[in-house]
Ligand code: 4AD
């Protein structure tokens with residue numbers, strides 16, 4: 001038995017493939033089947049004259065997602081995805097699927113697809129996204145392992161909050177209240193005091209009672225923690241890490257990114273040095289008080305509105321042209337179908353443009369009225385990164401908007417040595433981190449101020465009592481990174497079975 005991804009090695013030879021009928025059409029004496037086997041997709045040609053009428057009729061009848069084994073000759077064909085075709089000499093059905101597999105090649109609504117996530121995962125685009133996710137995970141481990149970081153696992157059931165109490169999932173632990181971990185960080189700090197350089201990589205949980213395109217209730221986070229590192233060193237690691245993972249994935253996932261139709265122009269810019277700026281400077285830019293390359297955010301957004309308008313007119317013109325052709329009655333049936341599907345595509349494009357157009361006034365408004373001292377919202381991050389078109393690191397945040405464990409900057413009172421990495425193209429925060437508070441009295445004060453139970457943090461305070469050292473770390477949300485690299489509109493497609501507000505099945 002062979003796998004589709006290794007067909008190259010079998011050119012001109014006979015192989016057996018086992019897989020599923022992803023799609024099929026037939027014409028006189030021929031069935032064209034797209035077989036998928038988990039490693040890829042390949043067109044298989046079943047010829048009546050070669051396989052005989054019994055097998056041919058079986059193939060012709062076979063519903064979508066039936067499983068089968070196909071034996072045939074591997075032939076090079078540049079026009080095919082993957083570059084090869086299987087000319088079938090015999091086939092054997094393993095299991096004939098029921099008729100009406102819910103997910104056909106036609107368009108489906110998102111809720112329907114989410115309800116059928118267990119089947120949707122088989123479609124080509126979802127298959128490609130999961131392959132990219134896998135490659136990202138591998139690249140993450142490679143990066144840290146090569147640098148001598150030790151992977152250590154933080155518990156999921158915890159007795160204390162890490163990232164504020166408003167997003168805690170509460171559960172019960174032998175009649176005692178317990179929480180699902182929001183972050184492995186506090187444990188990461190303890191483990192770094194034992195091993196120096198560590199990273200955790202596990203599921204984390206946030207009760208976010210809203211549906212957004214960037215939030216999941218269950219997501220995977222990579223959290224390195226480094227003894228003897230300050231904020232500057234932390235930012236250097238973030239930059240090197242993100243650059244390394246993105247460039248590796250760009251190289252190794254070319255065909256998957258092509259299936260997803262990802263334009264990688266902006267992604268390539270991770271090769272440039274990341275922009276770094278303090279929160280106060282970022283605010284001045286967002287509010288339009290400070291220019292970037294001779295332009296304010298307000299000018300940039302107005303230009304974008306004009307650009308979208310022009311784009312819309314262009315697309316509309318093409319729709320009108322094609323519709324006129326369809327209605328002229330001069331086209332053959334095949335040409336009509338071709339133009340119809342083009343028109344559908346263009347109309348979707350129009351919808352996208354209109355959605356963007358509608359967003360901009362809201363962005364403009366919130367940028368103008370941004371209150372200095374507030375945390376950034378998604379639109380503020382979008383507006384800021386649009387000015388650069390590449391990753392931006394914002395550091396030294398007002399202490400009030402950041403977690404209790406952040407170290408205050410001794411030269412910049414009132415500001416915490418925290419950093420967020422914002423991805424361009426509207427993806428926003430993908431990393432949050434910073435230098436940790438080492439002063440035990442200040443930490444105790446912050447625990448009280450944040451209304452956290454002191455007793456549950458005694459073990460954490462021990463890290464300051466015994467062998468206290470400057471240390472830093474960060475957390476990268478895996479799904480946010482997958483969404484950015486794949487260019488996805490919504491985070492729900494980045495994880496096999498997303499958990500978000502209102503979604504616990506399948
Ligand atoms: O900024 P956050 O809340 O930081 C922490 O949890 C720190 N304890 C990390 C550390 O320093 N060790 O979360 C870190 C990252 C965010 O930048 C984002 O990428 C992701 O986790 N994230 C989410 N991803 C998906 N859905 C959510 N609800 C997320 N909340 C945070």
Ligand code: MG
Pocket residue numbers: 420429431432
């Ligand atoms: Mg954050």
